[in-house]
Amino acid sequence: EIAMTQSxxxxxxxxxxxxxxxxxxxxxxxxxxxxxxxxxxxxPRLLIYGASTRATGIPARFSGSGSGTEFILKxxxxxxxxxxxYYCLQHDNLPLTFGGGTKVEIK
Amino acid sequence: xxxxxxxxxxxKKPGESLKISCKVSGYSFNAHWIAWVRQMPGKGLxxxxxxxxxxxxxxYSPSFQGQVTISADKSISTAYLxxxxxxxxxxxxxxxxxxxxxxxxxFDYWGLGTPVIVST
Numbered sequence: 001e002i003a004m005t006q007s008x009x010x011x012x013x014x015x016x017x018x019x020x021x022x023x024x025x026x027x028x029x030x031x032x033x034x035x036x037x038x039x040x041x042x043x044p045r046l047l048i049y050g051a052s053t054r055a056t057g058i059p060a061r062f063s064g065s066g067s068g069t070e071f072i073l074k075x076x077x078x079x080x081x082x083x084x085x086y087y088c089l090q091h092d093n094l095p096l097t098f099g100g101g102t103k104v105e106i107k
Numbered sequence: 108x109x110x111x112x113x114x115x116x117x118x119k120k121p122g123e124s125l126k127i128s129c130k131v132s133g134y135s136f137n138a139h140w141i142a143w144v145r146q147m148p149g150k151g152l153x154x155x156x157x158x159x160x161x162x163x164x165x166x167y168s169p170s171f172q173g174q175v176t177i178s179a180d181k182s183i184s185t186a187y188l189x190x191x192x193x194x195x196x197x198x199x200x201x202x203x204x205x206x207x208x209x210x211x212x213x214f215d216y217w218g219l220g221t222p223v224i225v226s227t
Contacts, residue, residue, distance in 0.1 A: 001169065034213035036152075043202055043217040044152065055215070087152055091206075091213050095168035096142070098152040 002026050002090050006099035012107040013078050021102045023071040023088035032092035035064055035073045038101075039084045047086075048073065075104070109133040111203050111218035118224045119193050126189035127221045129203030136184035137161040140206040142214060143177060143188045147199045155201075157210060158186060166210070193225045 003026040013019045023033065031051040036044035046055040048064035051071060061076040075082055083106055088099040114128040129141065143155040156167035160179040167177070179186045186203055201221045204214035 032211065032213075036214075038152075043219050044204075044214075045217075046213065046215055049213045049215075089152075089213060091211055094166055094210070095156075095170075096154040098154065101151045 001095060002029060002093050002097050004088055004090055004097050004099035006086075006088060006102050008102060009100070010103045010105060012105050014107045015078055015080060017078055017107075019075040019078055019082075019104050021073040021075075021086055021104070023066075023073070023099050025069045025071075025090055028068045029090040029092035031067050032090060033064075033066070033071050034089045034091065035062075036087045036089065037082075037084045038087065044087065078104070109205070109216045111205065111216055113201075113203060113218035113221045116222040116224075118226070120227060121192075121194055121225055123193050123225075124189070124191050125193055125223065126187050127201060127223070129186045129188075129218050131184050131186070131205070134205075136179075137181055140210045141179065141186045142204050142206065143175075143186075144202040144204055144214075144217075145171075145199045146202065146220075152202075155188070157206065159210070160184075160186065193223075195225050197223060198225050199223060 005024045007022045033051045035048040038044045052064045063074045065072045085101045085103045112130045140157045142157040145153045155171040158165045158177045176189045203218040205216045206212045207215040
């Protein structure tokens with residue numbers, strides 16, 4: 001089973017600033033990496049798939065990069081609605097596995 | 108419009124059985140893998156297993172093998188997750204989610220979740 005490790009656990013950012021979230025896989029997953037946003041009481045929302053492709057309707061301030069074992073999600077100019085928990089998901093091997101999440105909170 | 112509509116919240120006692128559902132619309136149910144994802148209170152997301160409705164090919168994550176049963180009814184475009192003997196540790200929100208392009212793809216559409224509480 002591939003282990004996914006996200007860092008940091010919590011990121012304190014001021015509105016308008018940039019957030020950089022990391023996700024590391026215990027073995028290569030190629031580009032089969034997705035990012036999700038989850039707000040309290042809501043289902044996860046797909047942001048990025050294929051490591052760098054934004055899902056339909058996702059603003060351009062969200063960008064994903066990386067391949068193999070190291071991945072980054074950047075959120076430029078954080079808006080109030082961006083404060084949430086973010087998860088990465090590897091879908092290269094079964095079972096699919098999620099990272100533990102990074103909470104982006106208001107500084 | 109793709110929709111995954113899940114059954115409502117459940118409150119059960121330990122040892123009871125339960126079957127929750129995920130009814131899909133807006134796409135060909137038979138042609139896409141459907142997954143179940145657990146989220147325990149205050150915790151992260153865990154993939155439990157997946158099913159291909161067309162032939163009911165089912166794959167379980169090791170942690171959930173033997174603990175739950177995933178099934179599907181093509182005639183009503185509905186996937187199911189069931190337990191034969193609930194435990195307090197099964198208390199969680201359970202989401203169904205669709206794989207858009209095969210079992211090794213991400214999840215694109217999600218249901219809203221079914222909260223399950225298991226308590227005496």
